[in-house]
Amino acid sequence: MPRFRLVRTVTVAVTAVAATATVLAACGTNSGTGGSNGPITLTVNLFGNFGYKDLYAQYEKDHPNVKIQERTAAYNDHHRDLATHLAAGSGAGDIEGIDTGFIAQMRERGNLFVDLGTDRQSEYLDWKWKASLTKDGKQIAYGTDVGGLAICYRRDLFEKAGMPTDRDQVSAAWRGGWDRYIEFGKQYAQKAPAGSAFFDGGGQLFNAIIGQASVGYYSDDNSVVVATNPEVRSAWNLTVQAIQSNLSAKLIGSSQEWNNGFAKDQFATIACPAWMMTKIKDQSKQAAGKWDVAAVPGGGGNWGGSYLAVPKQGKHIAEAKTLAAWLTAPEQQGKVFTSQGNLPSTPALYDKPEIAGFKSDFFNNAPVGQLFTTAAKQLKPQYQGPRAGDIQTTIRDALVRIEQGKQTPDESWKQMVGDVERLAK
Known part of the structure; x- marks a missing residue:
């Protein structure tokens, strides 16, 4: 379930050697400090x-x-x-x-x-x-x-804005890629309910777009390629385009403001890996049945x-x-x-009926089992280097600076690249 790149850049210089996979004898047997038979x-x-x-x-x-x-x-x-x-x-x-x-x-x-x-x-x-x-x-x-990837959306907010609500129609509307998703968002914004943006925040949108790239922040030899990878720049440009089109609610994933944004109907769509459904249900109980799940623009990907x-x-x-x-x-x-x-x-x-055929009442009976198991089967993993989590947080922070009007996209990109280079040393 990872998940969001929250508020600070974290320097984690540790790894793990983990534990034997065999399910051992019932608890109360030998522990790390010797035997223990008590609670x-x-x-x-x-x-x-x-x-x-x-x-x-x-x-x-x-x-x-x-x-x-x-x-x-x-x-x-x-x-x-x-x-x-x-x-x-x-x-x-x-x-x-x-x-x-x-x-x-x-x-x-x-x-x-x-x-x-x-x-x-x-x-x-x-x-x-x-x-x-x-x-x-x-x-x-x-x-x-x-993770896998989909887009979770509010049917009721779409309906109020005069947009299609059927998941197949919604999926088809942006199947061609993220440009189509942004165009759909511009149409939504024209008649959106007061206080409702199209998506939650630039950092989350970027995570989904870069999650579809063949190469992300690292090459296979552990070299950081953020500054030179055209797929990173493309994901950046698309996210900036969406921000500058006033489609973002400017919320930072997993922040208290973001949690409140669910209850206040502050956004109509959210990039939705499978684990995001848990967060939506936790923070949006009042909207049970109003959420639905559509295919992700461009198909595939993982976050x-x-x-x-x-x-x-x-x-x-x-x-x-x-x-x-x-x-x-x-x-x-x-x-x-x-x-x-x-x-x-x-x-x-993935092929068990209780999994592949699972539908969620909370998400308007969406066939989430079929959607996400299909995505998982098609998933092509992206190499994750040692500082991937920190780099993603750094990029998120750069997009937040744009959303808050503190820097232009070019200024924020330049600072972000410098910050990433310092992380990689």
């Missing part, structure tokens, strides 16, 4: 809603000696705190969530995490499994979900996805490994998808 509490540190609440209750019922405490933080705060705790040798959770934008950084210091082994390799999408492998072949984390890792500094390593393996097992990934929307990273689930 224990396992801390799970995450960013955002991974959809685990009901799973925790089930696990605690089946393992009466285990209590699970989930602690959540904002995206950048979480990864910054994880880096600090790993460097200090204490303070990390028994299980830590890691976004795809930071997994490359984490695997560079894999000795700070428990090796999870290779037992479950066949369960995963090949690229998802390899993204969390260290150079010497240690698996640092279990994949939880992948986000997450992992669970077990730091070596934990006090209950064996029990943490057991829980991490259980939470990410295919059965649990399927349950999270049908309850929350996070798309599994275990492809054997």
